[in-house]
Amino acid sequence: MDPASVAARLLAEARETNERRLLVLAGDRERCFSTLRTVLEALSVGVTDTVLVSDRDALPCERVDPKRTAELLGTTREIVVYDAHDALLPNALGQLSGVVDGGGLLVLLAPDLEGWPDRRDGFDGSLAVPPFGVREVSGRFRGRLIDLLYAHPGIGIVDVDSGGIERDGLTHPAPRIGSSGNRTEIPDEHAFSRRAYEACLTGDQAEALRTLESLREGRRAVVVEADRGRGKSSAAGLAAGALAAEGHDVLVTAPDARNVMEVFARARELLDGEGLADPDGERPLETATGGRVRFAPPAAAAGEEPDVLIVDEAAALPVRVLEGFLAVDRVAFVTTIHGYEGAGRGFSVRFRDRLEEGDHETHSVSMADPIRYAAGDPLEIWAFRALLLDARPPVEPLVADASPETVEYRALSKGDLAGDERLLRETFGLLVAAHYRTEPDDLARLLDAPNLAVRALIHDGHVASVALLAREGGLGPDTRRELYDGGRVRGNMIPDLLTSQLRDESAGETVGWRVMRIATHHAARSRGLGSRLLSEIHGELSSRADWLGVGYGATPELISFWSENDFSTVHLSTTRNDASGEYSAIMLAPTSEAGRGLHDAHADWFAERAGGMLADPLRDAEPDVVRAALRSTDAPRNPALSERAWRHVASAAYGSGAFDAAPHGFGALALAHLLDPVAELTDRQERLLVRKALQGRPWDRVTDELEFVSMRMCMRELGEAFKPLVDEYGDEAALEERDRYTDD
Numbered sequence: 001m002d003p004a005s006v007a008a009r010l011l012a013e014a015r016e017t018n019e020r021r022l023l024v025l026a027g028d029r030e031r032c033f034s035t036l037r038t039v040l041e042a043l044s045v046g047v048t049d050t051v052l053v054s055d056r057d058a059l060p061c062e063r064v065d066p067k068r069t070a071e072l073l074g075t076t077r078e079i080v081v082y083d084a085h086d087a088l089l090p091n092a093l094g095q096l097s098g099v100v101d102g103g104g105l106l107v108l109l110a111p112d113l114e115g116w117p118d119r120r121d122g123f124d125g126s127l128a129v130p131p132f133g134v135r136e137v138s139g140r141f142r143g144r145l146i147d148l149l150y151a152h153p154g155i156g157i158v159d160v161d162s163g164g165i166e167r168d169g170l171t172h173p174a175p176r177i178g179s180s181g182n183r184t185e186i187p188d189e190h191a192f193s194r195r196a197y198e199a200c201l202t203g204d205q206a207e208a209l210r211t212l213e214s215l216r217e218g219r220r221a222v223v224v225e226a227d228r229g230r231g232k233s234s235a236a237g238l239a240a241g242a243l244a245a246e247g248h249d250v251l252v253t254a255p256d257a258r259n260v261m262e263v264f265a266r267a268r269e270l271l272d273g274e275g276l277a278d279p280d281g282e283r284p285l286e287t288a289t290g291g292r293v294r295f296a297p298p299a300a301a302a303g304e305e306p307d308v309l310i311v312d313e314a315a316a317l318p319v320r321v322l323e324g325f326l327a328v329d330r331v332a333f334v335t336t337i338h339g340y341e342g343a344g345r346g347f348s349v350r351f352r353d354r355l356e357e358g359d360h361e362t363h364s365v366s367m368a369d370p371i372r373y374a375a376g377d378p379l380e381i382w383a384f385r386a387l388l389l390d391a392r393p394p395v396e397p398l399v400a401d402a403s404p405e406t407v408e409y410r411a412l413s414k415g416d417l418a419g420d421e422r423l424l425r426e427t428f429g430l431l432v433a434a435h436y437r438t439e440p441d442d443l444a445r446l447l448d449a450p451n452l453a454v455r456a457l458i459h460d461g462h463v464a465s466v467a468l469l470a471r472e473g474g475l476g477p478d479t480r481r482e483l484y485d486g487g488r489v490r491g492n493m494i495p496d497l498l499t500s501q502l503r504d505e506s507a508g509e510t511v512g513w514r515v516m517r518i519a520t521h522h523a524a525r526s527r528g529l530g531s532r533l534l535s536e537i538h539g540e541l542s543s544r545a546d547w548l549g550v551g552y553g554a555t556p557e558l559i560s561f562w563s564e565n566d567f568s569t570v571h572l573s574t575t576r577n578d579a580s581g582e583y584s585a586i587m588l589a590p591t592s593e594a595g596r597g598l599h600d601a602h603a604d605w606f607a608e609r610a611g612g613m614l615a616d617p618l619r620d621a622e623p624d625v626v627r628a629a630l631r632s633t634d635a636p637r638n639p640a641l642s643e644r645a646w647r648h649v650a651s652a653a654y655g656s657g658a659f660d661a662a663p664h665g666f667g668a669l670a671l672a673h674l675l676d677p678v679a680e681l682t683d684r685q686e687r688l689l690v691r692k693a694l695q696g697r698p699w700d701r702v703t704d705e706l707e708f709v710s711m712r713m714c715m716r717e718l719g720e721a722f723k724p725l726v727d728e729y730g731d732e733a734a735l736e737e738r739d740r741y742t743d744d
């Protein structure tokens with residue numbers, strides 16, 4: 001057989017089964033392209049159905065740059081050619097496998113497979129984080145990928161140098177008897193119209209629609225979860241149309257207006273037959289019954305009061321934005337679990353619990369049947385496996401009994417992970433499950449990046465808790481100067497921040513390990529495993545490093561976790577994190593004299609800066625985050641108030657003085673207390689210190705937010721909160737002033 005007939009047979013099988021196939025052309029690049037031309041000539045596929053992803057214009061069809069494959073997401077082609085000679089970009093591979101339509105072919109152009117893992121390519125360059133060089137990057141990710149190319153069905157492999165066919169990739173499927181395509185059953189009972197159900201392409205889509213019917217009344221939330229390409233946006237669109245047909249005002253929101261094209265397309269098609277006022281008009285869609293379907297970006301949607309809100313691609317929105325949507329009585333969250341571009345568990349990690357705790361009656365539905373190709377498609381199975389898009393933590397019973405006494409601390413080397421598929425899946429699965437977004441590139445980093453290390457607690461052979469560490473710092477004077485002058489140095493987040501933003505040119509000299517991610521299996525949390533893992537890491541690495549560090553979206557609970565484990569805050573970011581919507585906290589745990597020096601200098605500097613930051617960029621930071629961050633800073637401060645300022649504070653606390661005439665003294669005192677609490681204040685009093693004395697919010701808003709019955713009570717409570725602080729810190733003048741009111 002020649003390469004063209006291998007390709008023709010693969011394509012014929014793909015068409016017959018509505019599945020996809022993969023063809024690998026491996027060897028010299030020029031020969032790959034010439035073989036490819038012969039192959040494409042032999043296949044009856046139009047140029048408009050073909051796309052070449054390469055930096056070379058080697059085919060007379062559409063070409064997309066390998067770094068821009070995200071643009072193809074959501075579109076389909078019959079043939080997708082990926083030229084991976086210069087660089088195999090794991091993210092691009094994932095995205096492209098999603099672009100191939102049922103009955104189509106993915107063609108991968110690669111160097112000679114045997115030598116491929118040992119070649120350093122363009123992607124490897126990006127893994128060489130200073131001070132490491134590209135030679136220290138390994139090729140395990142590609143090695144594993146190649147093994148799986150040979151192991152999975154539906155993958156043809158041609159050696160273009162020898163002309164040899166290494167695998168024909170044919171699966172020889174049994175003929176399908178009476179295949180009815182994707183016809184769906186219409187449920188016996190349904191509230192939405194029959195037409196809406198007839199528009200569904202799979203049984204899962206009809207079931208999702210049935211679940212979405214609950215949005216017709218009450219205070220309800222529906223969660224629709226599915227992998228990519230299961231037709232969830234379309235299900236949401238059919239529901240939106242059906243609800244609008246009944247007269248409801250349906251607002252659709254998503255991170256990007258492009259996300260909702262399918263929602264509107266389905267709603268429009270449905271309403272066309274059910275009273276769409278202006279079938280050809282632009283959005284919003286309006287029905288004869290007064291219903292409508294309209295779009296608003298998330299920020300604008302938060303202020304709206306529609307009858308029903310549909311949030312598409314909810315997992316891509318920050319949790320605090322999602323929480324804002326719970327003000328609407330009836331709301332649907334439509335989310336992708338495993339996308340070809342990576343898996344995001346943000347929605348289930350952080351938001352689901354809050355949803356369950358709220359007062360919406362919640363219904364969930366998941367969709368498994370793919371729309372664009374048949375279930376059980378070999379390309380999808382291979383891509384999910386090769387890129388670990390569906391990696392999961394160990395099933396619950398395996399680690400349910402894990403405790404600090406039962407677990408063993410282990411350094412999981414890259415070799416350990418690459419050599420033990422189950423260990424790799426559990427480790428990666430746990431990291432994915434605990435994080436907002438994990439991409440195929442992250443798997444390659446885990447296996448090949450020289451600056452990363454994995455430590456875990458193993459219970460009975462299974463991963464119960466895991467940490468991903470990045471070595472940072474140890475930078476030479478030139479690199480440090482470059483950083484100080486505003487240059488970028490990859491993979492050194494903490495040195496970069498301390499040097500460029502916080503203006504410390506020597507910060508990159510020390511060597512540290514940043515905990516990039518830590519996760520304990522959800523079945524074994526709050527038993528001390530996370531703390532045990534950190535203390536083991538501390539014990540192991542302290543002789544080789546100056547500090548351990550971490551940067552993460554700060555919540556009061558997480559700050560307290562890190563603080564309990566001896567990490568202390570040196571910075572709060574001044575902008576919110578795109579993914580989590582939270583301010584990031586940067587914390588350090590010194591492990592050497594030099595590390596202690598770095599920490600102390602930056603903790604002091606943070607304590608000095610904090611007042612100014614809270615008054616301006618951090619004005620909207622949540623009081624409990626501020627309290628936890630300040631409390632976890634190891635830099636006590638003595639409030640330096642002038643005699644006048646002291647008299648002013650003391651008279652406001654104990655007598656008739658007013659806060660507003662000289663707020664700055666109150667701020668300094670509040671900061672000193674929150675950094676190193678000396679008096680027993682209630683939670684509400686501390687929140688008041690943050691909101692009023694530090695963030696300078698207007699009285700009426702503080703009164704409302706902290707639920708005081710009146711502004712007067714709020715003011716009085718602020719005075720009460722300052723009494724013990726005056727007692728504790730006050731100088732002679734302050735105490736004298738106080739005693740004027742108290743000595744009777």
Ligand SMILES: CC(=O)SCCNC(=O)CCNC(=O)[C@H](O)C(C)(C)COP(=O)(O)OP(=O)(O)OC[C@H]1O[C@@H](n2cnc3c(N)ncnc32)[C@H](O)[C@@H]1OP(=O)(O)O
Pocket residue numbers: 434435465515516517518519520521524525526527528529530531532550551552553557558560561
């Ligand atoms: C760089 C980063 O990765 S930051 C992100 C950290 N990871 C995550 O958020 C993933 C999801 N969460 C987890 O996997 C775990 O909760 C971890 C890793 C944060 C903590 O692991 P655990 O094994 O539970 O830690 P451990 O038992 O030693 O300490 C638990 C304490 O941490 C604090 N804590 C941390 N996170 C939370 C949380 N989300 N909710 C409540 N308490 C929390 C609490 O003080 C808790 O003590 P408690 O149970 O007595 O209230």
Ligand SMILES: Nc1ncnc2c1ncn2[C@@H]1O[C@H](COP(=O)(O)OP(=O)(O)OP(=O)(O)O)[C@@H](O)[C@H]1O
Pocket residue numbers: 074199200201205226227228229230231232233234235262266336371372
């Ligand atoms: N009921 C339907 N009628 C017509 N086309 C549909 C229907 N359901 C899905 N499709 C088509 O199938 C493809 C995937 O559907 P949709 O975008 O709704 O899925 P999704 O799960 O949201 O996928 P993705 O996350 O990839 O956007 C789209 O091209 C869409 O046009």
